Every structure is written in C-alpha cells, then in structure tokens.
Amino acid sequence: MLPFRLETAHDVALPVSCGDIDTVVDELLNRCGCREPPVDVFSIARGVGLSVLVDRGMVERGRRQIIGGAEVIFVRPEPRSERLQWTVAHELGESLFVSQSADSFDDEDGLSRAREDFANTFAARLLLPQSWLRNDFAQQPRDLWWFKRRYATASCELIVTRWLDLVETAIVSIFDQRRVTRRSWRQPRRPPPLLPGERHCLDQLWNERRPAVSVDDTIQVHGWPVDEAGWCRDILWTEPAMEEF
Numbered sequence: 001m002l003p004f005r006l007e008t009a010h011d012v013a014l015p016v017s018c019g020d021i022d023t024v025v026d027e028l029l030n031r032c033g034c035r036e037p038p039v040d041v042f043s044i045a046r047g048v049g050l051s052v053l054v055d056r057g058m059v060e061r062g063r064r065q066i067i068g069g070a071e072v073i074f075v076r077p078e079p080r081s082e083r084l085q086w087t088v089a090h091e092l093g094e095s096l097f098v099s100q101s102a103d104s105f106d107d108e109d110g111l112s113r114a115r116e117d118f119a120n121t122f123a124a125r126l127l128l129p130q131s132w133l134r135n136d137f138a139q140q141p142r143d144l145w146w147f148k149r150r151y152a153t154a155s156c157e158l159i160v161t162r163w164l165d166l167v168e169t170a171i172v173s174i175f176d177q178r179r180v181t182r183r184s185w186r187q188p189r190r191p192p193p194l195l196p197g198e199r200h201c202l203d204q205l206w207n208e209r210r211p212a213v214s215v216d217d218t219i220q221v222h223g224w225p226v227d228e229a230g231w232c233r234d235i236l237w238t239e240p241a242m243e244e245f
Contacts, residue, residue, distance in 0.1 A: 018165070021122050022130045024096070029129065038152040039127050041088040045073060050095070052088055062087040064095055071095060080228075082155040086123055093122030127154040128162045137166050142222050142237060145211070156226045160237055173198065173236040178206065197221050198236055205234050217241060 032047030058076035174182040201221040204212035214221040222237045
C-alpha cells in the first residue's frame with residue numbers, strides 16, 4: 001500500500017464516485033509536481049515512494065509485492081509504452097484502494113471486484129485527468145491526433161473512451177482486423193448496430209488508411225486508423241445529429 005494516506009481520500013465513501021477519484025488524482029498530481037500532460041506514471045510512482053521494476057519472466061501484466069517492508073510494482077515488458085503506463089497506473093490504483101478501503105469489505109469477492117473497478121477508473125483518470133481533458137476537448141474536439149500528441153502516455157483507445165465521459169450520447173467502436181471488437185457508450189441500453197454513416201466512414205478508412213469523416217442527417221462519424229506493425233486497427237467516434245439515436 002502507499003507509504004502515506006492522501007488527505008482527499010480520507011472521506012471518500014464506497015462505492016467511490018468518479019468525482020471522488022478526480023479529487024484524489026488532482027492531489028496526487030499536485031503532490032508529484034505534475035502540472036500538465038502528458039502524465040508519466042513512472043514518475044508519479046517514484047514521487048509517492050514506490051519502485052517500478054521490469055520482470056521479463058512475468059505472465060500477468062503487473063503485480064505488487066512487499067520487499068524489505070516496501071511495496072514494489074513489477075511489470076512485464078510490453079511492445080508499446082502506453083501499455084506499461086496503463087499497467088503501472090492500474091497497480092498504483094490498487095495500492096491506493098488497499099491503503100484507503102481494505103477494511104471496508106467483509107466479502108473477499110466484493111473487495112476484489114471493487115478494487116479492480118477502482119483501479120481501472122483511477123488509471124484512466126490519472127492518465128487523462130478530468131479537468132485537463134474537459135478544457136482540451138472544448139478547444140480541440142474530436143481531434144484524436146492532437147490529443148495523442150498532448151497525452152502521449154495514453155493509448156488512442158483510452159483517449160476516445162475518456163471522451164465518452166464528456167459526451168454521453170456518443171459511441172466508440174473499435175475494429176481489429178476489420179472486425180468490431182468493442183462498441184460502447186454511456187447509455188443504460190446496448191448501443192445500436194452499425195449505422196449506414198458508420199459503414200461509409202469505415203469504407204473510407206479501409207480504402208485510404210487516413211482519418212475520415214462521414215456526416216448525414218442523423219449522425220456525424222469521425223474515424224482514425226491506428227495500425228500497429230502487422231495489425232489493422234480502426235476507431236470510430238459517432239455522435240447523433242439528433243438528441244438520441
């Protein structure tokens with residue numbers, strides 16, 4: 001667990017809200033002297049007294065271990081730096097959760113689920129802090145490449161996913177090797193099937209491999225190719241022209 005208790009986390013009640021986590025993130029960034037993006041989570045970990053070591057024999061992405069009375073975060077090597085940043089942020093979130101909330105559960109399963117949910121939300125909001133994200137989105141809406149340059153330690157998928165916290169009626173779709181692998185939004189019901197405007201944007205992406213925009217009477221769609229070596233990935237950001245789909 002963290003070698004200190006964050007002042008703003010003392011009164012955080014369970015279940016933890018995103019606003020609570022944002023407050024904790026802001027204190028953590030201030031404590032570590034991080035005033036603007038990108039957030040280097042390795043520096044944040046060092047700033048709170050945690051060591052991060054690479055273990056080439058690890059199967060899991062990350063783990064925490066007490067060595068000589070001090071907590072150490074171990075991570076496996078990754079081909080992309082954003083994955084390492086996410087892993088360290090996630091483990092830092094788990095450590096913070098244990099520091100603040102470990103005594104709040106009698107049920108081990110409930111504790112495990114709450115810890116994982118907290119760590120995922122914490123990692124996303126640490127790499128893309130809410131106040132910075134909101135201000136930047138107002139200035140540069142839907143400009144993924146601009147955001148990627150500014151928030152270099154966050155993946156493109158994480159960036160557009162965090163945009164959903166600002167535009168609740170939007171849909172994020174991820175395509176790997178031309179197959180949809182994720183389609184999500186913030187509404188309680190399932191998102192609709194792919195719409196004609198989205199298919200049109202996809203056709204542009206797949207034919208030209210450059211950012212595309214498709215607009216019709218019902219939706220506006222922005223698409224980006226985010227390929228890796230030997231792997232085709234595309235991201236769609238869809239917003240309704242009307243109040244609802």
